[in-house]
Amino acid sequence: MSFGFTSVSFRLVFATAIIPCTLGLLTGPGIQKSIGQDAPLKKALSIEAKQDVNYERPSDEEIDECIFAKTQDPAGFVVHHNSGRILRRFVDTNGDNKLDHWAYFNNGLEVYRDLDTNFDGRTDQYRWIGPAGTRWGVDPDQDGKIDSWKMISAEEVAYECFEAIRSRDSDRFKRLLINSSELAALQLGEDLNSEVSKRIKNAMAEFDKMSRQQKVIDRRSKFLDAGNGRPQLMAGGSFGNRRDLVIYDQASCFFESEKGNQIALGSLVRVGNVWRMVDLPEIVDPNTPLSSGGVFFPLPQYGTTSAATATTTVTGENLSQLYDELTKIDEKLASAKGARVQQLEKQKADIFVQFYLKTDDPKMKQNWLENLADSVAHSYQQGRFDDGLEYLEKFVDNQKDSSGLDYVVWSSLFAEYGRANSMGSSKERESAYAKMISNLDKFQKQYPKSEKSGDALIQLAVHDEVNSTDDLSTAIDLYKSCLERFPNTKYGRRSQGAIVRLNGGKKGISFTSKQADGQPFDLSKTKGKIIILHFWETWCCPETDIKELSRLEKKYKDELTIIGCNIEGPNAPEGTKKFLDFLKQHPEITWVQLHEPGSVEDSPLAHQLGISTEPAVFLLDSKKNLIEGNIGISSLEREIERQLN
Numbered sequence: 001m002s003f004g005f006t007s008v009s010f011r012l013v014f015a016t017a018i019i020p021c022t023l024g025l026l027t028g029p030g031i032q033k034s035i036g037q038d039a040p041l042k043k044a045l046s047i048e049a050k051q052d053v054n055y056e057r058p059s060d061e062e063i064d065e066c067i068f069a070k071t072q073d074p075a076g077f078v079v080h081h082n083s084g085r086i087l088r089r090f091v092d093t094n095g096d097n098k099l100d101h102w103a104y105f106n107n108g109l110e111v112y113r114d115l116d117t118n119f120d121g122r123t124d125q126y127r128w129i130g131p132a133g134t135r136w137g138v139d140p141d142q143d144g145k146i147d148s149w150k151m152i153s154a155e156e157v158a159y160e161c162f163e164a165i166r167s168r169d170s171d172r173f174k175r176l177l178i179n180s181s182e183l184a185a186l187q188l189g190e191d192l193n194s195e196v197s198k199r200i201k202n203a204m205a206e207f208d209k210m211s212r213q214q215k216v217i218d219r220r221s222k223f224l225d226a227g228n229g230r231p232q233l234m235a236g237g238s239f240g241n242r243r244d245l246v247i248y249d250q251a252s253c254f255f256e257s258e259k260g261n262q263i264a265l266g267s268l269v270r271v272g273n274v275w276r277m278v279d280l281p282e283i284v285d286p287n288t289p290l291s292s293g294g295v296f297f298p299l300p301q302y303g304t305t306s307a308a309t310a311t312t313t314v315t316g317e318n319l320s321q322l323y324d325e326l327t328k329i330d331e332k333l334a335s336a337k338g339a340r341v342q343q344l345e346k347q348k349a350d351i352f353v354q355f356y357l358k359t360d361d362p363k364m365k366q367n368w369l370e371n372l373a374d375s376v377a378h379s380y381q382q383g384r385f386d387d388g389l390e391y392l393e394k395f396v397d398n399q400k401d402s403s404g405l406d407y408v409v410w411s412s413l414f415a416e417y418g419r420a421n422s423m424g425s426s427k428e429r430e431s432a433y434a435k436m437i438s439n440l441d442k443f444q445k446q447y448p449k450s451e452k453s454g455d456a457l458i459q460l461a462v463h464d465e466v467n468s469t470d471d472l473s474t475a476i477d478l479y480k481s482c483l484e485r486f487p488n489t490k491y492g493r494r495s496q497g498a499i500v501r502l503n504g505g506k507k508g509i510s511f512t513s514k515q516a517d518g519q520p521f522d523l524s525k526t527k528g529k530i531i532i533l534h535f536w537e538t539w540c541c542p543e544t545d546i547k548e549l550s551r552l553e554k555k556y557k558d559e560l561t562i563i564g565c566n567i568e569g570p571n572a573p574e575g576t577k578k579f580l581d582f583l584k585q586h587p588e589i590t591w592v593q594l595h596e597p598g599s600v601e602d603s604p605l606a607h608q609l610g611i612s613t614e615p616a617v618f619l620l621d622s623k624k625n626l627i628e629g630n631i632g633i634s635s636l637e638r639e640i641e642r643q644l645n
Helices: 015-021 039-046 154-167 170-174 180-186 190-213 320-333 339-358 362-381 388-398 405-423 426-446 451-467 473-485 490-502 543-555 572-585 633-644
Strands: 033-035 067-072 075-080 086-092 101-106 109-115 125-128 136-138 148-151 222-226 232-234 245-256 262-271 274-277 512-514 520-522 530-536 560-566 592-595 616-620 626-628
Touching: 039 067, 039 075, 039 086, 148 274, 154 170, 154 190, 154 222, 154 245, 154 262, 154 274, 154 572, 170 190, 180 190, 180 262, 222 362, 245 362, 320 339, 339 362, 339 388, 362 388, 362 405, 388 405, 405 426, 405 451, 426 451, 451 473, 451 490, 473 490, 512 592, 530 543, 530 633, 543 560, 543 633, 572 592, 616 633, 626 633
Parallel strands: 530 560, 560 592
Antiparallel strands: 033 067, 067 075, 075 086, 086 101, 101 109, 109 125, 125 136, 136 148, 222 245, 232 245, 245 262, 262 274, 512 520, 530 616, 616 626
8 A cells, every 4th residue: 555655845834924915815706717927826836735745736837827716615715727626725714814724635636734723823733635544643832743643544653653763753653652541541451451551661762772773774765555454353341351442463564675674563553543553663574583472462472471362363254374374484484594494485475375365355455465575575685585586477477467466566676686786796786787677668568557657767767868978869758758647746747857957958947946944946036147056965965065165156156156955855854854954064055055855756856857866966057058967066167167258
C-alpha cells in the first residue's frame, strides 16, 4: 500500500497573513471569475499546506489558465484548473470574514485540510483525507507541529514510526505510544497491564538511543508499506481483561535501504479512532532474534507466559499455521549457514506466496505480494537466495493476469544490480548496471500505466543525459514521454523542468520559490545582472565552495547575483532544521537562499529545472538565458569574465 507521502516546504500559514487578499473577496453576489496571473490567484496558489502531503501544484504555465472564483456559502474562494479539476478551496466557516479552512486537492480529490477551529487566526488541526489517508493531527499550542493524534490508522502509525527513526525525532515517536489515560480505558487484567506499562516505559527511555545508534535507516531510506496482516481480537472476559481489544500483535513495516528492509513494531492496539504502539521498535536483522515478541499473543521463542499464549487463531481463514511456520523459519535462519540458508529462504518465500494466495482482501493481498517481493529481492542481494530472481520471475508468469505484479518486477529489476554493486567486481558492476538500464526500458514499456514507470523514465533520461556528449535528443524525448504519461506527479513536474534546462532555457529561465525566511521569491524580478543558481544540500556544500562563492559575490558585487537553492532532504521538518542550522554555522553565506526540502527526487524547487545531480550550478545572463547548464564552481570566474568582456 502506498500513502503517497511527499515532502513540502515548511512554513506558517496564519489567517492574518492572507486577510488583505481575502476580505474583499468575501462579498458580492454570485460567483465572479478572474482568469490569469492576477494577484488573488497567485496568492491563493502560493499558500502551502502546513504538513507533508502530496497535492497538485500547477506549473507557471498552467497558472495562467487557472480559474479563481469567489464563493458565498460559505464565503471564500476556490481555484480550478481550466480542465475543471478543483485545486484549492479556502473558506470562512464562521462568518467572521477571516479564512479558517484551507483545503488542498490532488487529481480533483480533496487530500488535506489545515484548520483554525478556535478562529483565532492560527491553524490548530491538520487532516489528511481521501487517498492521502486518515490522519488527524492536533496542535493546541499552534506552533505548526502536531502534538497528538485524533485519528490515525495502524498503517499510518507504521509510517510515522519509520519517519521518527529516520529523523531521530523522539517526540514524533512518543506521540504514537499509548498514554496513561488510554491504557486505563483498555481495562486490562492486572498482569497484562503491568507488562504493557513496563514496555511503554522502556520504549520512551530507549528510543532516542536506538534511533541514533542504528546504521540501517538513513536519509535516503524510503518507507514502502506496513506488513501487519489482519487485526486480531482479544475477547473481553478472558485473562482478567474487561473489554474486547482489537490489536496487531506482531506488527511490522517494510522500507527500502541498502542495509535492511523491515522494522518490527511490536504490538499495536486500537483506542477509539487511533492506533497506539506499546513497544520499542526494532530493525530486523535476519541473523539476530528479536529481543521481544508481542505482548498480547507472544510467540513461543520469547519464552513469555502471557495470558494470551494459548490462542492460535490469527485470521478468519485460519492462517495461524502459516504465521507459526514463518516464525520457525526466522528462528532457524538466525543460526543457519551455507546451503541451509538458501533452503530456508526458499521456504520463507513459499510461505509468503501461500499468504498471498489464501488472502481475499485486495489490500492485504497486495501487502503480501509486496512482502514477497521485498523479502526475496533483499535475500538475493545479500547472497542468501541465489535463485531468488528466477523464483520471482516464475511467480509473475504464474500470476500474469493479477494486479500489482509491477511491484514484483520492479523489485527484481534492482536486485541484481544491488548484489553486483555490493559483492561483484568492477566489470560485474558495469555489466549489471547496463542490464538494469535495459530492464528499465523494458519495464516502462511493459507497464506503461504503473507509477514506477515514471521513475523508470526519469532514470533512463538521467542516464542518457549523463552519458551523452552533444546530442541530448533521446534524454529530452524520454522526459517528454514522462511528462505526457505522468503530468500531475513529481515525475512529470521534474521532467518538465528538465526539458526547459536541456533546451538551454531558450525562452529564459523563470521560477518562483520562497526564501529561507518564508518570503516569496520570483526570479523574474532579479534585474540586469549575471545570475548564479546554486542547487545544494548540506552534505554537498564544502567550505571551499562557500569561500569561492563568497569571494565572487564581493568581487563582482555590481555585476553578479548569487541565488542559493537549498533542497535539503528528506522532509520538511528535518530538512528545514538542518538547513537553518547550517546557515547559522556559516554567517559568511550572505547571498539569497531559497529553500524547498525533498532532495532531487521530491523538492518542488529542484523540479523546476529537473535537477538530476548535486551540487548543480547554473550561470544565467542578465536576460535569464542559460549560459552554462552545469558548471563547476571553480570555473565560474572564467565564465563571468567572458560575459563581462
